Amino acid sequence: MPVKVSVIVPVYNPGHYIDDCVDSLLRQSLPHDAYEVIFVDDGSTDATPAKLDAVAAEHDRVRVIHQENSGWSGKPRNVGIAAARGEFVMFVDNDDYLGDEALERMYDYGVAHGADVVIGKMAGKGRGVPVELFRINRPRASVENAPLIDSLTPHKMVRREFLERTGLRFPEGRRRLEDHVFVAEAFLRAANVSVLSDYVCYYHVRRDDSSNAGFQRFDPAGYFGNLCEALDVVERYTEPGAVRDRLYRRWLRNEMVERLRGQRFLAAPEDFRRDLFAQIHRVVVERFGPGVAEGLQPTQRVVAALAAAGRYDEVRAFAEWESGIALKAVPEEVSWADGTLRVGVSAEFTVHGEPLTFPADPPAERSAEPPLDVAASIDWVGADTTARFDRATLEVLLRERASSAVHFQPVEFTHERVPVGDGSRVRLVLRGTAALDGATAVDGAPPAGGLWDLDARVKLGGWTKGRRIGPARAAHRTLPPAGVVAGHVVLPYWTQPHGNLSLDVDRARKGLALDRAVPSCAGRRLEAGLPLYVPGRADVELRLTAVGSDTTLDVPGTLVPRAPGALLEAELPVGALxxxxxxxxxxxxxxxxxxxxxxxxxxxxxxxxxxxxVVRGGRPGRLARLARRIGRVLRVRRVRR
Known part of the structure; x- marks a missing residue:
């Protein structure tokens, strides 16, 4: 079979972190002769080279190329491209891993849409990944119609013929942002880019020791020199105007402004902060016109303006103010309706734990540009936030705890201005209700077995902040029973000790309260009212286990809705009992x-x-069990005496 995909993995001293990567590549659903894996060992000094050689000896679709250390990932990836035989190449880092069907799904999607580049949905395990890009499938995406520029890591599938035709390769040597240079050019020169968002293809992992290359402290002069090479690519393949400004804005926002904000900036040593600020000031002044910063959110515009003006002390003071701002997301009523778990939530920003307030009546005429005085800048942000409060958004995301994959849920919300004190200032509160459909909540499918957390995300005033939903106020701490929906058992619960709202799917052993059931028999028919929610008839399985034996009988049963819960019905095999x-x-x-x-x-x-x-209770009550346990202890003590 022709090789469909060549997976290229640059390797340098990953230790045990490569194990999940290797396992995921060997588990791929593509036929084993339809893909190959090329590990390019860049002079590793740990046990990895021998480990990979052993894997290659056992699996004919695995090859290992050993080379002297080149200093970074660019050369190993280029060596892998030269050795690849696949129609597409897929770039994977040695401490990340793939979903089991990633190669097959991405290849089929790319072929179906004639893509030169295919991006699969990412999940970040301790690392940030794009969220907006993967809100929907995008079969024909470009930098003009999709936020492709948010995803500049190399973890993509690229048509090999496209690479050969364009001569596109990674910059080599010990340098930063080689992936930005490569990916930006790929986006700008590709005939089509396809984004697959309904399956998590790539798991981006932060090591426990935070030794991933992207988390190491860098030399600001070298870093921003490399960043300018990515800007050069944009300049080479775009015309001056809105598109170029929007692309440039990604680097201004992510690599510059965000590095100067809040605790991220304050946590760095003073000498590093000053060096970082000086390099950002230089790039902002030399490379960006006014249209780049104009598209930023208000708080980001303040930092960009202060950086352009060389106001280091003001940037630090603004960071100190922002460092105290957090999101509060309080759960309200949680209930089942029509197979959907409805979750109420109210969300607002706080500063040092207290509600963040804003001017109730901002002046109609406001400066178009942020002032360079910190106090005035804070007032400017507040007035702008109140004026544009109707554009603020509340989102609820269902996040699988094991994989960190997130899935947007439908949510309806309102904007509420809550007066404070004499009414001259207000709290800006978003109140909404999310609808988690038990049959379609995860990309059109039910949530798989495991633990799932609920996150709120708010965009307001230049802040985009997320946090777990919880804890609840006393009035809203009661939760509905577990629901049997779309073949799964979904139990809402509060985490301990933080009191956040989570879901246990198919794993709960406690919390279902089935010990409260009072079964009865009428002839062959077993019936029992159960404290469960069911939207309609649901098939279940009843197992009868003979007392004092391992003999079992499995009997089909049905749950049907009956207020206030569900009714279990089953026909019992009387003759077999x-x-x-x-x-x-x-x-x-x-x-x-x-x-x-x-x-x-x-x-x-x-x-x-x-x-x-019904003979008698199958399990003694809690008090009876306690009494028996105390009796056993007393008997043992009497015997010992």
């Missing part, structure tokens, strides 16, 4: 990867005639 007693347990999600049976608090036995009778 004999004269024995049986413990019933219930699997609420028969199609889940890991079946879980929850005991019901009764025992059953075939009765007279053709019926089944």
């Amino acid at each position: 004999g004269g024995r007693e049986w413990r019933p347990s219930l699997n609420l999600a028969p199609k889940a990867d890991e079946p879980r049976f929850h005991a019901l608090p009764v025992r059953l036995r075939a009765g007279a005639g053709d019926g089944v009778e």
Whole structure:
């Protein structure tokens, strides 16, 4: 079979962090002869070279190229390109890993849409990844119609013919931002870029020791010299105007302004801060026209203006003010309706734990440019924020805890101005309700088994901040029961000790309250009212286990809605019960990867005639269990005496 994809992995002393990478590449759903993996060992001095050689000896689709250390990832990736045989090449870092179907899905998507570059949805495990880019699938994306420029890491699939035709390669040597130079040119020269957003393809991992190359402190002069090479690429392939300004804005915002804001700036040593500021000031003055900063949010515009003016002390003072600002997201009513978990939330910004307030009536005439005085700048941001409050947005994201993959949920929200004191200032509060459809919440599919967290994200006044939803006020701490929806058991719960709202899907052993059920039998029919939510009929599995034996009988059952919960119905195999007693347990999600049976608090036995009778409780109550335990302890003590 022709090689569809060549995976290129530059390797340098990854230690055990490469294990997940290797495993994920060997698990790919593409046929094993449809892809190859090329590890380019850049002079590693740990045990990795021997480990990779052993993998290659066992798997014929794996090759290892050893070379002397080149100093950075550019040359290893270029060596991999030269050795590749695939129709596409996929770049993966040695401490990251892929989703099991990533290569197959990205290849098929790229071929279907004639893409030169394919970007698969990313999840950041301790690292930031683009969010807006992956809101929807984008079969035909460009820098003009999509936020492609938000994704400048090299972890993409690129058509090899495109690389050969353009001669596009990574800059080599010990340098920063070689991926920005490569990816920016690829975006600007590709006939089409396709963005696959309905499957997490790439997991971007931060090492526990934070030794990833991107987290190491850099030399500002060298860093911003390399950054200017990426700006040169944009200048080479675009005309002056709105598109170029928007692309430049990405570097101004992410690599300059954000490095000068809040605690990120204040946490660095003073000498580094001053050196960083000087280099940013130089680039802003030399490379950016006024149209670049004009598209920033208000707080970002303040920092950009202060940087352009060379106002270091003011930048530091503004950072000190911003460092105290955080998002507060308080859960309100949480309830089930029509198979959907509805989550109310109110969100606002705080400063040092207290609500952040804004002028109630900002002046109609405001300066178009931010002032260079810090106090005046703060007032300018506040007035602008109040005036444009109707543009503020509240989003709710469902995040899988294990993978960190996020999924946007539908949310309706309102803007509320809450007067403070004499009414001259207001709190700006967003109140909304998110609708988590149990059948479609994760890219059109139900959430998989595991733990899921709910995050709120607010865009307001130049801040985009996210945080977990919680803790709840006393009036809203009651949660609805677990729901059996789309074949899965979804249990809302508060985390301990922080009290954030999370979901347990198919894994809960506690919290379902099935020990409160009171089953009854009428002939062969078992019925039990259960404290569960079901939007409609749901198939479940009843298991009968013979007391004193491992013998089991599995019986189909059904849950049907019945206020205030659900009714379990099952026809029992009376003839198979004999004269024995049986413990019933219930699997609420028969199609889940890991079946879980929850005991019901009764025992059953075939009765007279053709019926089944409830014999006695299958599990003693809590007080009875405690009394028995105390009795056993006392008996042991008497014997010892």
